[in-house]
Amino acid sequence: MRNLVERITAEVAECAENKYFHSFRGLCVLCGSYKLLTAVLAMSSVVDATAFASDDSLDQLLAEEQARVEVIREFTPAVVAIFDGQGEGGGSGVIISPDGYALTNFHVTAPCGPAMKCGLADGRVYDAVIVGIDPVGDVGLIQLLGRDDFPTAPLGDSDTARVGDWVYVAGNPFLLADNLQPSISYGILSGVRRYQYPAGTLLEYADCLQTDAAINPGNSGGPLFDAEGRVIGINGRGSFEKRGRVNVGVGYAISINQIKRFLPMLKSGRILDHASFGATVATSPGNGVFVDEVLDSSDAYRRGLRYGDRISRFGGRDVRTANAFQNALAVYPKWWPVEVEFSGRDRSLTREMHLAALHQEEELFDLVQQEAAKPADNPRPPKEPEDPGGEEDKPRGKPNPLRQAKKQQDLPEAVKQRYTARRGYANYWYNLRKRDALWDRFQASTPTAPLNGEWTIEGVTAAGLPCKLNAGEDDAQITLPQGVFSADFTGRLDQQQSPPGSGGLLLAVRLWQRLLARGPAQYGEVYYHGALPLASDSQPLDCLVGLHAGVECRFYFDRASGYLAAVDAFSNEWSDRCRITFAAPTELDGLRVPALWRVTSGDREFATLTLTSWRVAAPAADLSEQAEEETP
Amino acid sequence: MRTQTAAKELAAVIAESQQRVVKIYGAGGFRELEAYQTGLLVSPDGHVLTLMSYVLDTDDVTAVLADGRRYEAEYVGADPLTELALLKLPPLDTPLPCFDLSAPASASPGVPVLAVSNLYGIATGDEPVSVLQGVVTAVADLDARRGAAQARYRGQVYIVDAATNNPGAGGGAVVDLEDRLLGVIGKELRSRVTGTWLNYALPADRAAASVEAILTGQTSGDDALLLPEDPLTTLDLGLRLVPDVLPRTPPYVDWVRPGGPADAAGLRPDDLVVFVQSAAVNSCQDVAARLAEIDREEVVALSLLRGDELIQCELAAEPPAEDQP
Numbered sequence: 001m002r003n004l005v006e007r008i009t010a011e012v013a014e015c016a017e018n019k020y021f022h023s024f025r026g027l028c029v030l031c032g033s034y035k036l037l038t039a040v041l042a043m044s045s046v047v048d049a050t051a052f053a054s055d056d057s058l059d060q061l062l063a064e065e066q067a068r069v070e071v072i073r074e075f076t077p078a079v080v081a082i083f084d085g086q087g088e089g090g091g092s093g094v095i096i097s098p099d100g101y102a103l104t105n106f107h108v109t110a111p112c113g114p115a116m117k118c119g120l121a122d123g124r125v126y127d128a129v130i131v132g133i134d135p136v137g138d139v140g141l142i143q144l145l146g147r148d149d150f151p152t153a154p155l156g157d158s159d160t161a162r163v164g165d166w167v168y169v170a171g172n173p174f175l176l177a178d179n180l181q182p183s184i185s186y187g188i189l190s191g192v193r194r195y196q197y198p199a200g201t202l203l204e205y206a207d208c209l210q211t212d213a214a215i216n217p218g219n220s221g222g223p224l225f226d227a228e229g230r231v232i233g234i235n236g237r238g239s240f241e242k243r244g245r246v247n248v249g250v251g252y253a254i255s256i257n258q259i260k261r262f263l264p265m266l267k268s269g270r271i272l273d274h275a276s277f278g279a280t281v282a283t284s285p286g287n288g289v290f291v292d293e294v295l296d297s298s299d300a301y302r303r304g305l306r307y308g309d310r311i312s313r314f315g316g317r318d319v320r321t322a323n324a325f326q327n328a329l330a331v332y333p334k335w336w337p338v339e340v341e342f343s344g345r346d347r348s349l350t351r352e353m354h355l356a357a358l359h360q361e362e363e364l365f366d367l368v369q370q371e372a373a374k375p376a377d378n379p380r381p382p383k384e385p386e387d388p389g390g391e392e393d394k395p396r397g398k399p400n401p402l403r404q405a406k407k408q409q410d411l412p413e414a415v416k417q418r419y420t421a422r423r424g425y426a427n428y429w430y431n432l433r434k435r436d437a438l439w440d441r442f443q444a445s446t447p448t449a450p451l452n453g454e455w456t457i458e459g460v461t462a463a464g465l466p467c468k469l470n471a472g473e474d475d476a477q478i479t480l481p482q483g484v485f486s487a488d489f490t491g492r493l494d495q496q497q498s499p500p501g502s503g504g505l506l507l508a509v510r511l512w513q514r515l516l517a518r519g520p521a522q523y524g525e526v527y528y529h530g531a532l533p534l535a536s537d538s539q540p541l542d543c544l545v546g547l548h549a550g551v552e553c554r555f556y557f558d559r560a561s562g563y564l565a566a567v568d569a570f571s572n573e574w575s576d577r578c579r580i581t582f583a584a585p586t587e588l589d590g591l592r593v594p595a596l597w598r599v600t601s602g603d604r605e606f607a608t609l610t611l612t613s614w615r616v617a618a619p620a621a622d623l624s625e626q627a628e629e630e631t632p
Numbered sequence: 633m634r635t636q637t638a639a640k641e642l643a644a645v646i647a648e649s650q651q652r653v654v655k656i657y658g659a660g661g662f663r664e665l666e667a668y669q670t671g672l673l674v675s676p677d678g679h680v681l682t683l684m685s686y687v688l689d690t691d692d693v694t695a696v697l698a699d700g701r702r703y704e705a706e707y708v709g710a711d712p713l714t715e716l717a718l719l720k721l722p723p724l725d726t727p728l729p730c731f732d733l734s735a736p737a738s739a740s741p742g743v744p745v746l747a748v749s750n751l752y753g754i755a756t757g758d759e760p761v762s763v764l765q766g767v768v769t770a771v772a773d774l775d776a777r778r779g780a781a782q783a784r785y786r787g788q789v790y791i792v793d794a795a796t797n798n799p800g801a802g803g804g805a806v807v808d809l810e811d812r813l814l815g816v817i818g819k820e821l822r823s824r825v826t827g828t829w830l831n832y833a834l835p836a837d838r839a840a841a842s843v844e845a846i847l848t849g850q851t852s853g854d855d856a857l858l859l860p861e862d863p864l865t866t867l868d869l870g871l872r873l874v875p876d877v878l879p880r881t882p883p884y885v886d887w888v889r890p891g892g893p894a895d896a897a898g899l900r901p902d903d904l905v906v907f908v909q910s911a912a913v914n915s916c917q918d919v920a921a922r923l924a925e926i927d928r929e930e931v932v933a934l935s936l937l938r939g940d941e942l943i944q945c946e947l948a949a950e951p952p953a954e955d956q957p
Contacts, residue, residue, distance in 0.1 A: 163650075163763055164643040188642070190762040194754060210754065212764040212794060239752040239798070248829075249764045249795030250752055283757070285702060320700070321757045 071229040072168065072184055077151035079182040080104070080144070081119040081172040082128070082221060084112040092171030092182070092222025093118065093142065094231055095152050100126075100144035101267070103259060104221030105236045106133045107203065109140035110372045114427065115415040118144050119180035120151070129415045132266035133426045135368050136274040136330075136358060138203045138236050139259055140221070140426075141266035145414040153223060156230030158192075158255035161209060165189045169213040169235055169251070171222025182222070187213030195327045196237060196252055202367055204274070206330030208252045209233045215251025224253040232256050258331040264540065265333055265530025269430030271368055272530075275332040275355035279305055283322040288312060291342075297574055300340070302602055303351040309344035315536070334358065335529075339536045351603060352536055365424055434528040438542050439520050441562035446585050446592055448516045453618050455513065459595075459611035467609055471513055476506040480607065493549040497571045503578030503601030508569035511553040512580075515546060524548035531559065534566055534581065541565050558584075564594070576602030588614045642746075645811045649748040650760045651729045653805055654680055655696040656705070656719075658687040670749040670761065670804035671695060671705075671719065672816065673730040674843060678703075678721030681733075681843060682803035683819055684710040688717055695721060697728070700758030709849075711842035714785050714834055715819060718846045731805065733843055736836035737812035738925065739790065740911040743768045747796040747833075749804020749817055761804070766794025766831075768814075774821075774832065783821060789832040790815045796831045797821070806833040808910075815839070860927035866919065868928060868949035870894040873905070873916045880915040885936070897945040899936065906942075907935035 080093035080102050091108030095101070102118070109116070109130055118128045131141040144150055167189055170182045177183070191210035209224060215235045224233035233253025265272050278298020281289045291309045294301050305311075311319060315338040319325040332338065334357035341350045359367070411419065422428035442448075454472040461467055465481040477486040478499060485499035487506040496507040520526035525547045531540035534556060541556040554568040566581045578601050582594035593614050599606040652673045660667035671682035680695055687693070688707060695705040705719035721728075739745065747764045755761045770791040774783055790806060796817050804817040815833025822829050866872055870892020874884045883905040888894045905913055908922035909932060926932050928949050936943045 162643050163760065164646045188763065188765045190764055191754060191760065194759075210762060212766075239754070247795070248798055250754070250762070250798065285700075323756055323759070 068186075071225070071227070072170075075153050075168070075170060075223070075225055075229045076121050076182060076184075078153035079121065079170040079223065081175075081177040081180050081182065082108055082112075082142075083117045083119070083175070085115060085117065090116075090172065090175050091218055091220040092235070094170075094223035094234070095120075095144065095150050096155060096231070097152055098149050100128070100147065100150045101131065102128070102142050102144055103223075103231075103234050104140045104142060105234065106135045106138045106140045107236070107371070108221040109133060109142060110135075110368075111374065113372070114419045114421070115411050116142065118142070119177060121181055123180055125180070127412045127414045129418045130426050131430050132269050132272065133368070134262050134266060134272040134274075135202045135364070135371065136204055136272075137254060137258060137262065138205065139234060139254060139262060139266065141263070143418070145418070153225070154230045155256050155260065156226050156228070156232040158209060158232045158257045161189055161192055161226065161232050161255075163189050163192055166227045167209075167211050167213055167232070168225040168227075168229075169211065169215055169219060169222065170225065171219040171235065173214070173216035173218040175218045185214035187211050190250070193327060194252065195323055195330075202371065203237075204330055205237055205252055205254060206327045207255050207258060208237075209255055211251050211253065212249045213251065214247040214249075215253075216247045219251070234259060255331070261331070261336070262333055262530075264542070267430060268434055268528045268530045269425050269427040270527070270530070271365060271424060271426055273334045273361075273364055274330060274358045275334045275336055276358045277329055277353075278356055281311060281322050281325050283320075289319050289322055289325050298356060299354045299576075302576060303340075303353050304349055305340070305342055305351075305353075306344065309342045311340060311342045313341035313350075314338060315340075329355075333530075333532075335532055337533060337536045361424065431528050435520050435526060435544060438528060438544060438557055438562075442557055442564060445562040446564065448519075450591055451513075451593070451616055452517050453616040455509075456613075456615045456617070457611055458613040459609045461610075462608040467607075469509065471506070471509050473510075473513075476510055478506060493551045494572050496551075497575060497578075499606075501601065501604065502599055502606040503576050504569050504571040505578050505580070505599050505606065507551065507571055508553070508567050508578045508580055511546065511548065511551065511569055512555070512564075512567050514548065515544075515553075515555060520544060520546070529554070532556070534579075576604075578606075588612075591616070642809070645807070645809055646746060646748070646763050647760075648729075648811045649746065649805055649807050650763070651698045652731050653698065653748050653750070653761050655750045655753075655755060655761065656680070656682055656687060656693060656803065657696070658693040659690040660687055666753060666799045668750065668753045668800050669802045670751075670800065670817070672803065672805050672813070673697075673728050674718075674733050675730055676727035678724060678728055679708070679730075679843070680705060680719040680721065681816060681839060682717055682719060683816075684712070684715045684717040685802065685819065688719075693719065695719065696757065698758070698760065709846040711845055712784065714838055714842045715783065716816065716834070716839055716842045716846075718843055731813040731836075733813070733836065733840040736840045737808060737814055738835065738837065738911070739768050739771075739808055739814050741768050741770055742912065743814075743910065744809055745790075745792060745794070745806050745814060746809070747792065747794050747801070747804060747806050747817060749796070749798075749801035751798035751801035751804070753800045764794040764796060766792050766796070769793045774818075783819060785818075785834065785838075787835075787838060789818065789834055792831045792833060794831060795829075796833065797829060812836075813839075860925070862928045864923040864926045864928050864930070864932060864949055866923065869932070869947045870896075870950065871899060873919060876916040878915075880917075883913055883916045883919045893947045893950060897947055899934075899943070899945065900938065903936040903938050903943065905934060905936050907933075909933050 078095045082093050082104055083090040089111050093102040093104035096103055114130050116128045118126045126144045126146050128142045128144045131143050133140045169185045173183050189209055190212050194208045194210045196205035215238050219235050222235050223231045224235050226232045233255050235253045237252040239250040278300045279291050279294035282292045284290055289311045291307055294305055314328045317328045319328055332355055337352050337354050340353050418429050419427055420429040457469040459467055468479040470477045474490050475488050487496050487498045489510055497504045498506050515523050523546050526544055529543040529545045532543045533540045542559055544555045546553045552570045556566040558565045563585050564582055568577045568579050570577050581598040583596035585592045585594050588595050591614055595611045597609045654671045656669050656671045669683055669687045671680040674681045693705045694702055696702050703721045705721055708718040708720050710717040744767050748761055750761045768790050771788055772791055774785055774789045797820050801817050802819050805813055806815040808814055813836045815835050816839045817833050870889040871885050871894035872887040874886045885901050885903045888899055905919055908919055911922050913919050931946050931948045933946050
């Protein structure tokens with residue numbers, strides 16, 4: 001009896017102190033029930049667990065553990081270990097489409113140059129090429145090459161994430177993944193919708209997720225998964241300060257919903273910018289957020305926002321503090337439309353405003369170059385760790401084959417085929433490809449050759465009154481119920497705002513005609529911007545931006561059918577744009593053209609034209625035939 | 633599915649705790665001396681428990697409630713031993729949510745906990761403070777007396793495996809999953825031997841004693857333990873354990889008084905006591921120590937093993953002898 005007692009005592013002690021201790025932690029927290037913990041601790045530490053195989057609570061705990069194992073097993077193949085060409089710097093990433101697009105941090109890709117080596121858990125190393133970067137949001141998009149069936153991780157919804165949700169961090173902390181297997185850590189969301197001030201010159205983490213799952217140097221760029229294994233964020237920062245560069249329970253991930261908004265633009269190969277509002281705000285404690293300065297060149301000013309106005313909602317979010325306002329603003333790409341509720345001076349308004357760019361383009365490109373010139377951040381643990389009680393140095397049995405990779409000037413062949421350097425772009429190759437694919441799809445939906453020439457268009461206004469438009473290369477004229485208006489295009493194109501109140505309808509038609517006649521390669525400069533919505537409550541549309549004679553024009557294409565959905569012409573930066581929104585093309589006089597035009601400028605509707613006739617006179621010179629593809 | 637259910641429960645506990653934690657701003661702002669820390673509401677009329685630190689070395693200490701309301705906090709007093717301080721908010725119209733120090737909870741190693749604090753000053757205004765999860769890994773004496781910067785307190789603390797004790801976290805809450813305050817996150821302490829930062833919390837009963845001492849104008853002494861004057865014994869419950877002959881004698885029931893509370897609950901000799909309340913017990917001494925923390929008026933929950941069967945029961949002490957005829 002006494003022997004038995006001693007043996008059981010020893011077992012209880014050992015189990016409680018060592019054996020089962022760590023597995024309890026996850027299990028017990030998960031079950032959330034203290035009684036269950038009590039029962040299981042008692043049972044598993046003293047009695048053979050198999051005796052309780054039928055016990056529901058134990059089964060539940062084991063099932064939950066098994067579920068975690070399954071979730072990890074499912075997402076692991078999509079986790080990427082990124083190494084720079086020399087194998088010295090690097091980080092983590094996650095594949096989001098079978099053709100190899102993977103998300104990571106800008107600060108991981110910046111020191112790598114155009115090419116990197118990516119290891120997957122299957123033990124294989126793939127070449128990858130930079131695609132696009134969002135340096136302010138610290139996001140980089142790369143493409144792994146060599147397969148069209150890469151394992152992917154599904155994207156989740158970070159807006160529904162709540163404090164206390166269980167999350168997984170997967171990645172390559174301290175670049176430990178010499179065997180290319182990701183490390184997994186587990187924890188809860190400690191905070192959501194966090195704002196982290198800009199670090200250095202660029203990076204600003206707004207609306208980010210905070211977790212106590214370990215995020216260490218080298219985890220940068222890797223995924224934060226929700227309990228179901230969906231990507232809800234890209235890990236990129238931690239609070240360290242005096243604690244040294246190791247996890248202290250405070251890591252931050254860029255929310256995936258912000259990244260989703262930027263994703264089509266990342267695929268454009270450009271260097272992306274975030275948005276600015278054109279007005280600054282201050283908190284009045286207990287009262288909300290008030291405008292303390294507004295630029296008179298901003299869309300906000302044109303929509304009526306003034307000094308002293310109180311802003312109550314921005315982009316669908318209540319804002320009560322300047323911090324909350326900045327958090328709501330900083331998740332938007334430049335040019336995005338948002339709805340803003342504001343009040344003051346006996347009025348209360350809800351207006352849609354188009355955000356401006358946060359940086360001057362050249363300033364942004366310079367900052368990115370400076371960032372890329374910095375030496376790679378070495379995420380490996382320090383050789384003499386401050387904490388001698390920490391783990392022993394990682395085993396280094398064989399040299400890392402990645403470290404023997406060649407220098408970047410000597411790009412791998414697969415990368416060379418997909419990389420074109422150009423100022424303003426992370427990789428111009430992707431922009432050209434997107435631009436031309438978009439144009440091809442448009443032409444399939446709307447044959448452009450029959451439209452080449454001078455247009456004579458007749459129709460009726462919303463009031464049923466006749467209107468007529470003549471549009472040629474050098475001039476245009478429109479007859480509307482309110483009068484006859486013309487424009488001359490032989491001189492400067494900027495400041496062409498005829499007819500008054502339209503924002504430049506004739507100019508917009510002229511530039512559209514030019515794009516149809518010449519195609520994107522001959523128009524002037526035309527680039528693929530990504531996807532932008534026409535209004536804050538509508539779906540993003542593919543957008544080409546054309547620059548010609550100092551005027552910017554945006555062409556929006558329906559993402560499903562490829563037809564032209566809208567044209568924005570900006571006669572100058574101080575005035576509202578002219579926007580023509582088109583209905584889907586129909587047959588008119590043997591042409592395939594949009595027969596319904598809605599012309600707006602700012603928040604004013606200028607005209608709605610229903611066309612009855614569209615004739616094309618022979619072109620002076622067939623420029624479209626000369627259009628050649630630009631070669632990278 | 634279970635995970636989601638559990639997460640919801642967790643979210644509710646977190647939301648409750650966050651309402652009772654305040655952000656405190658005061659002196660500091662120099663290198664490695666943050667001008668902020670955390671505090672706990674401990675009375676409905678606005679008493680705030682926090683760390684006694686340089687942050688309070690100013691006449692302008694501001695406390696920001698979870699809903700963003702800001703108040704000047706008045707310094708009430710401090711307990712030099714535990715280095716806890718008590719602040720008071722101005723009178724408010726409505727009672728505030730608070731931690732109940734009159735019934736401090738306790739926990740033993742293995743218990744899952746949440747740490748709720750404004751570490752690194754991440755939250756401002758009405759933003760919710762941060763939450764970390766972990767388990768109590770040990771209940772041990774704090775031995776950090778060497779050097780002026782170290783802690784004066786030398787009693788037991790909860791050692792936690794979450795990174796609780798970060799800049800600004802001091803004065804935050806460590807709660808169990810039923811949202812009971814287990815401890816107050818202490819000042820930052822770093823081992824001079826290993827360089828390790830210690831993650832620990834002062835037990836809630838010691839914090840309660842400090843608050844009591846501050847409010848009554850007496851600071852607590854080294855041995856001031858807040859044990860009930862009239863604690864439970866096994867005999868009160870109508871049972872006796874096996875003779876305590878080993879360093880860790882397994883707490884087997886030796887005898888059950890017929891008609892007593894244990895008998896009424898169906899306990900029998902040779903049942904092994906494995907838990908008293910939420911604490912795992914390995915020895916007769918453990919059982920005695922746990923019972924000593926429980927007032928005779930309270931109901932105690934026991935978990936016992938009989939063979940491979942787990943028995944859970946709640947026992948109340950028999951009425952005092954003098955009540956009997």
